[in-house]
Amino acid sequence: MEKEYRTSEYDFCPRCGGRLETRALKEGDPERLVCGNCGFVFYLGPKLVAGAVFELDGEIVLVQRDIEPGYGKWTFPGGFVERGERAEAAAEREVLEECGVEVRARGIIGLYSYEGQIPAIAVFRADVVGGEPVPLDETMDVKGFPRDGLPWSKMAFPSTEQALKDYLRLA
Secondary structure, eight states: OOOSSOTTTOOBOTTTOOBEEEEESSTTSOEEEEETTTOOEEOOOOOEEEEEEOEETTEEEEEEESSSSSTTOEEOSEEEOOTTOOHHHHHHHHHHHHHSEEEEEEEEEEEEOOTTOSOEEEEEEEEEEEEOOOOOTTEEEEEEEOGGGOOGGGBSOHHHHHHHHHHHHHO
16 A cells, blocks of 8 residues: 655654654554654645635636646636635635635535545635736736636646536536
């Protein structure tokens, strides 16, 4: 079985400072990081990304990424959910940070996860409540696309394409 965690990524226990080692806690489970000193199990779960799909003047608004991964490609605004933050609030915050538009999340389009990919992506429908689209943090451009004119061949991630297809199907 391939190790789930690299020991070089985390070497020491966050509780007592003892050395972390990898071992299976029970048969059939993946190996976990376990402190050899105090027995603390350091669970590393997938990070959650939240994003929002919204329309302005009848067009779906997408941002062109100014960072890797996906540099120069199109996606809906989104980013990591902070600890203790509601996923809907994270999607709303990320839209404001990336393109200056204030939105309110109003329902989930879907939750997307892929083999070997660390973040899971929660994508929400959103309504615009203020602001004007402008490229801001991590964004080189913001543009509205007609539903039948989305840049499918230039999407940043598989989740971008799948969420947009689900959005269009549910709309």
